[in-house]
Amino acid sequence: MKVGRVVLAMDIGGTKLGAAVVTESGDVLGEMLRPTNPSWQPLEIIEVLFALAEEAVCRADTEWRALAALGVSFGGPVDFPAGITVRCHHLPGWEGVALRDVLAERSGLPAIMDNDANAACLGEVAFGAARGCRDVLYVTVSTGIGAGLVLDGRPYRGAGSMAGELGHTLVVPDGPSCSCGRRGCLEAVASGPAIARAGGEALEAGEDSVLRCIPRAELTAEHIAEAAGSDPLAARIMETAGEYLGLAIAGAVNLLNPQIVVIGGGVSLAGDALLRPLREAVRRYGAAEALCDLAIVVGQLGRRGGLLGAAALALERSSCE
Amino acid sequence: MKVGRVVLAMDIGGTKLGAAVVTESGDVLGEMLRPTNPSWQPLEIIEVLFALAEEAVCRADTEWRALAALGVSFGGPVDFPAGITVRCHHLPGWEGVALRDVLAERSGLPAIMDNDANAACLGEVAFGAARGCRDVLYVTVSTGIGAGLVLDGRPYRGAGSMAGELGHTLVVPDGPSCSCGRRGCLEAVASGPAIARAGGEALEAGEDSVLRCIPRAELTAEHIAEAAGSDPLAARIMETAGEYLGLAIAGAVNLLNPQIVVIGGGVSLAGDALLRPLREAVRRYGAAEALCDLAIVVGQLGRRGGLLGAAALALERSSCE
Numbered sequence: 181m182k183v184g185r186v187v188l189a190m191d192i193g194g195t196k197l198g199a200a201v202v203t204e205s206g207d208v209l210g211e212m213l214r215p216t217n218p219s220w221q222p223l224e225i226i227e228v229l230f231a232l233a234e235e236a237v238c239r240a241d242t243e244w245r246a247l248a249a250l251g252v253s254f255g256g257p258v259d260f261p262a263g264i265t266v267r268c269h270h271l272p273g274w275e276g277v278a279l280r281d282v283l284a285e286r287s288g289l290p291a292i293m294d295n296d297a298n299a300a301c302l303g304e305v306a307f308g309a310a311r312g313c314r315d316v317l318y319v320t321v322s323t324g325i326g327a328g329l330v331l332d333g334r335p336y337r338g339a340g341s342m343a344g345e346l347g348h349t350l351v352v353p354d355g356p357s358c359s360c361g362r363r364g365c366l367e368a369v370a371s372g373p374a375i376a377r378a379g380g381e382a383l384e385a386g387e388d389s390v391l392r393c394i395p396r397a398e399l400t401a402e403h404i405a406e407a408a409g410s411d412p413l414a415a416r417i418m419e420t421a422g423e424y425l426g427l428a429i430a431g432a433v434n435l436l437n438p439q440i441v442v443i444g445g446g447v448s449l450a451g452d453a454l455l456r457p458l459r460e461a462v463r464r465y466g467a468a469e470a471l472c473d474l475a476i477v478v479g480q481l482g483r484r485g486g487l488l489g490a491a492a493l494a495l496e497r498s499s500c501e
Numbered sequence: 502m503k504v505g506r507v508v509l510a511m512d513i514g515g516t517k518l519g520a521a522v523v524t525e526s527g528d529v530l531g532e533m534l535r536p537t538n539p540s541w542q543p544l545e546i547i548e549v550l551f552a553l554a555e556e557a558v559c560r561a562d563t564e565w566r567a568l569a570a571l572g573v574s575f576g577g578p579v580d581f582p583a584g585i586t587v588r589c590h591h592l593p594g595w596e597g598v599a600l601r602d603v604l605a606e607r608s609g610l611p612a613i614m615d616n617d618a619n620a621a622c623l624g625e626v627a628f629g630a631a632r633g634c635r636d637v638l639y640v641t642v643s644t645g646i647g648a649g650l651v652l653d654g655r656p657y658r659g660a661g662s663m664a665g666e667l668g669h670t671l672v673v674p675d676g677p678s679c680s681c682g683r684r685g686c687l688e689a690v691a692s693g694p695a696i697a698r699a700g701g702e703a704l705e706a707g708e709d710s711v712l713r714c715i716p717r718a719e720l721t722a723e724h725i726a727e728a729a730g731s732d733p734l735a736a737r738i739m740e741t742a743g744e745y746l747g748l749a750i751a752g753a754v755n756l757l758n759p760q761i762v763v764i765g766g767g768v769s770l771a772g773d774a775l776l777r778p779l780r781e782a783v784r785r786y787g788a789a790e791a792l793c794d795l796a797i798v799v800g801q802l803g804r805r806g807g808l809l810g811a812a813a814l815a816l817e818r819s820s821c822e
Binding site: 257266314315327329331332334336337338339340341342343344345346348349350360362427428430431432434435436437438439464465466467468469470472473 | 659662664666667683748757759789
């Protein structure tokens with residue numbers, strides 16, 4: 181078997197940490213995951229990541245010096261050219277950490293770091309639903325909503341590395357409050373927490389649903405997404421979220437005329453219950469010119485999106501060596 | 502004086518045709534303009550363009566063989582890689598014309614053609630308000646509303662050359678009818694005709710304004726834009742248009758995090774009467790991360806945007822030789 185380049189991938193998410201050894205065709209030779217402790221500081225997380233990485237390298241039956249580069253998917257905004265984290269959405273202490281260079285020095289590998297949406301977009305282009313595509317809009321629908329872009333075959337990050345803030349596009353004038361302090365953002369009506377809240381409110385209002393079996397405090401968007409295939413209430417909630425997503429995505433499609441839109445993140449597990457209303461809304465609100473030949477699909481990398489995205493970053497990095 | 506490369510620029514607009522000889526620093530050595538006859542077919546327009554070009558070359562005191570390339574700004578969508586016009590918004594017969602190759606053959610020059618918004622964006626980057634900028638959103642507000650993009654220092658055109666359809670982004674749910682057949686598009690509430698219509702309706706409703714001096718049938722957005730500095734009604738109409746533009750631009754800024762937004766087209770002549778409400782709306786609806794260090798300015802090329810954009814295209818083309 182020709183393996184080609186092999187890279188190390190690290191994923192720093194709000195709920196889990198991961199490390200993996202990945203080949204340039206996307207095969208995962210060794211992988212280690214563990215839950216994040218929300219009280220951990222950056223230095224503790226770096227220790228855990230290297231322990232996971234050592235074990236992943238061992239399981240991959242390879243050696244550290246065989247690795248071509250290190251890629252890191254980070255769950256929050258980063259200053260890409262500087263390799264510095266801006267903050268983490270779910271973990272403390274990540275303001276202004278020069279993570280890329282710390283990891284590069286400790287690993288002895290050329291390192292590259294990007295936010296999780298950009299990394300997942302690259303991962304879908306390298307190994308998943310957007311393989312071979314040059315103009316790609318990736319939208320992750322999870323605790324937050326963000327976008328990653330590959331344009332003209334290259335990752336696009338914006339002047340301040342802040343491209344992809346699709347979640348804070350207005351979709352409901354004077355709508356529900358958003359975490360950003362404004363009202364009616366896409367994230368306030370179609371993110372995981374917004375979907376869970378809509379479910380809780382419908383149940384409180386007395387609607388019948390299989391979701392009643394789930395203790396209220398534990399009800400998540402994933403539950404609703406999974407139930408949407410058979411439960412009318414869950415289906416209706418996903419339909420509303422899909423329509424709002426489609427409205428915002430239509431604006432992005434008009435502007436960028438991508439060939440494919442890939443939907444990822446936990447909420448995308450709803451599949452057609454989300455995709456059907458989303459696609460309909462994109463066709464309703466998109467300009468005819470920009471819709472021609474447009475595919476809208478669910479991502480293929482699923483929960484491995486972070487690690488495979490990090491691997492795609494590492495492969496990009498090692499191509500520059 | 503070191504002139505460097507000299508190129509030929511052609512501009513095919515809805516109301517005028519132009520040709521110019523331009524240096525690589527943006528100096529116009531010879532320029533010819535004339536109104537378009539709306540009944541002319543493509544072959545007649547090509548004849549006129551070459552007559553204008555011959556005269557421009559003559560006025561520039563240069564020779565045809567000194568020209569490095571030919572750039573064409575076309576007032577409608579084009580299939581960029583193929584060099585074929587898709588249609589013209591204001592002139593008949595332009596469906597599927599292989600204009601780039603026709604002009605290349607006849608001129609003997611390497612030729613490049615793009616739509617007017619993309620060309621004007623490149624022009625502002627090469628010679629105007631966005632000089633030296635790598636991530637640029639250009640928005641033209643005229644008979645229609647369209648956008649041009651330069652991302653990571655390169656023109657971005659989209660998978661089917663249809664990027665930039667900002668005018669058909671929904672901004673008013675169930676709002677006024679748009680030329681595209683849908684309702685509430687940005688173009689239906691903030692383009693030149695929409696602004697002129699708002700003015701006409703306000704005058705019909707009896708509002709006091711200097712615009713009463715203009716025969717109703719002749720009232721244009723340019724009149725309203727020019728009056729907005731001193732006339733309250735004109736100012737209010739530009740304010741509404743600026744707010745809608747700002748709302749749509751905020752979505753684009755969130756997605757792309759450009760360093761500069763350049764507003765061009767006839768309506769941009771309103772200056773601050775348009776820019777102030779537009780900037781305020783971008784700040785109100787844009788994500789904080791994407792707004793950091795963002796400049797929003799009026800274009801510097803004005804009515805020469807088409808020709809200087811075509812020249813910028815030609816310079817891009819001749820760099821590839």
